[in-house]
Amino acid sequence: MKTNNPLLYALLFLFSFQLHATDPVLDFLNSLNDAQLSKTRLQFDDVSRETWHYFPATMWPRTGIQLGELNEKQKELFQKMLQYHLSQAGYNKTMDIMSLENVLAEQTGDTFMRDKNKYHISVYGDPEKDKVWSWTFEGHHILLSFTVVGDKISYTPRFFGANPAIVQSGPRKGEHTLAMEENLGLDLINSLTPEQKAKAIFNEEAPFDIFTKNSVSVSAESPEGIPVPQLDKPQQEALLKLIHEYIAAVPDDIAKARMAKLESEELQNMYFAWAGATSLGKPHYYCIQGKTFLIEFDNSQNNANHIHSVWRDFDGDFGRDLIQEHYASHHNN
Template identity: 25%
Template sequence: MTQIKFPLLALSLCLLAFSSCKKDEDSTDTDTTVDACNTSGTVDQSSNTEIETMRQAMVAFRNSLSTELLNEGSTCLDNERFYLWHNTPANNNNRDGITYGDLSASQLTAFKEILQLFLSADGYQKVYEITELSEGWLNNVMSAVWNPDFYSIDMFGDPETSGSWGFQLDGHHCVVNFLVHGDNVSIVPAFLGGEPAVDTWNGESFDIFSDERDLALTLYNSLDATELSQASSTSTSHSLQVGPADMNGDPDPYKGNYDYSGFETGLKYSEMSATAQANLILVMKEYVYNMTTNFADVWWADIMTNINDTYFVWINDAGTTPTATSEFYYRIYNPYLWAEFNTEGSTGANSGSIADYNHVHTITRIPNNPTTDNGGDYGIFASMINGNGPKTLYEHYAMANHHELSSFKFDYTVKLEDHNHTHGHHHHHEG
């Protein structure tokens, strides 16, 4: 990654002594406490000093908001807004919560400081380049459709009274779910993309996925003929297999303990050469260490415990050798890490001005592992939100009569126990 343009700003006394903060001019002095939530399974606040700093920063940010903005941006942990993120341009108010454009300069700065508490320097740099540089470039193409001000913030639970809380940054090419549950911190699912992924905006050059691209090419070029034949897929589809919902209002179809067993294909880590193994580790770390180091280390330990069950798949344009300026796809499956990278092809208004390789989508998830109580995507929230109902939100939405999920992006057939619902593979992409 390029050197970060916005280093972590020191948290002000307002963040550390939030109880005595003066609200911004656009705030009121009325009570901003969120209505009591009855979500079961929440835990007490953590004594971890890093998490406590995160919590205080979020409380201070919430206290800086007007009653109207706080109410608009806040909801309970069991609200389906957690799962309604998608990949369409964030115009026409098609996101819940509050937007960057709703915030004063000081409030927006405070929120970006919170992002930097959860993300590594490289992780924050990617979010910055996506939401401000690439989106700024697009804004110059069609300002009513793409705008950095359109990125939205949803806040879940109340960090002032509970140790279980979270927030979501949601917009066109950036969706990250930040969750705290006691001593556990998570940032998945994380959808990061860019169109363009490489360019210059306002005099500042960016190459959002340089490491995800270049480290993967190094891995590809280190594979021998046998390894390459095992890793290479003949699929004609380059689409993300478990990416974002395509349409506004559709919930994430892959939450909870979605069945990843059909993806145990490709080149297995245990069958790679030592060189290829080392190169795969570097690619995997690029996705995990978007998160701040101490919590990424915890995540990484689970990944390494299961490293021999890691699979790597590559799809390349037929008859071509992959380069930094060609189209390709790869995915990594480990019981504790799912990572996909795809060059999407230029779309719509940009089809004549952006090269096909220069539109990139990535997704990072944690597949459900039955040996842990922490769940997969959305952490423990995926199982605790429903109380005594279905174990996961995936099951909830698939079974409930009041939700209709007509198209899942599976490349194999999925069957729910005791139900006759099956869903075929379907692709529909926007932006």
């Protein structure tokens, strides 16, 4: 089939993305000794595959192997594996978030709890033989979940957090992790007219955390906020720019495909909602809900200097839609 339709090209990328994801994953797995491999590789149906949290490792027990248990060569291979599955922007954010553990260690003196080597890698199933397998990278303020089903891949749920969001002192003073997610949201809410704000702001106080927290699954609820058709064109473009900041953490072809699909199929059914203050440095929260996804952002804790943000797919988290489609097509012939 030939087509000059760029949207159709994008959708073909989304649904027929030819993965060679096994290559960097297998390189990493092949570098592990038997003891390390027994920690890292788990059965695909292990309950830990969908059990996650953004707490530090000392507060939430996890399966998998910690970065601190790897030698330098193994760490290098893992970095390649991570870079393969993320865009440069997504990789940089991951590294920035992990580096904040050093800032917290300096501030608190607690190098046991605040340790950037206490992030866990788990591989579920056999990437070399299985049509369905996944891997996760998880620790304080990070969940990256990749589910591979044949030649397709799921990238959700994805959680990024930052504490401190803005470093207040020391040699890194002024660094603002997840700045775009925060600033673009503030720009959007402050572009609304008073009438629009009255619809968008559903609570004068921001919640203490994202509402979905570490839920295993998330369903579409009655949306809060202002419907996107009630935003003018520049405001809709600002909303899409904000959504793109979240999507852009994944490889470029996948990000472009998902953005094209959202714009063509979901934009007119999206809602933008806000709670709390509309200025930096005061507690604030926003969410964007579409037919298939939910974005949440909260900066309320630690004097509004502690960010939690997440992307959830209602049917696609942990590759559920892809897995269901795969087994339906292979067992109903």
